[in-house]
Amino acid sequence: MQGASFVTDEKKDRVTVEINNRTYTIVGDEESSSHVRLVASLVDQKMKEIQGTNRHLDTANLAVLTALNTMNDYLKLKEDYATLLGSMKRKEDK
């Protein structure tokens, strides 16, 4: 979804998803529509979780906080990946 964008007039594959009660039309240039729907449902779920404990947030702030939380998860997983790779290499060196 690196090249994904909100569009109204392009001819590429479009997927309409609902995130936090708003409808978005997403164009993916690499993923299938089922993958776009999966990603959107995970973002929707995370936004709803965050909204549950931050009722006063508007959509923009809620979405920024969702992006921050997802980026945090990404960095943790990246560390886990590096740790796993490291332990794999140590085993190979033995």
Next chain:
Amino acid sequence: MQGASFVTDEKKDRVTVEINNRTYTIVGDEESSSHVRLVASLVDQKMKEIQGTNRHLDTANLAVLTALNTMNDYLKLKEDYATLLGSMKRKEDK
């Protein structure tokens, strides 16, 4: 940052960061302030990249698209992690 939130009156550690020219006060209950700043700078960078190719987006839509892109990156990394774990287990079984 699972429990991170935008607050104005809590007594926990607060970090002020700038994302897409807006200031946010973030409360992390597990991470250090330098980690919060790193996560925020990565989100800021991604938002600016996406804005570069989607000039008409408002902050809310831009932030949702940033969350979608980050979630997509997360899922890809999760697949890579599973693949690495699988190949590690296959080697152990030999």
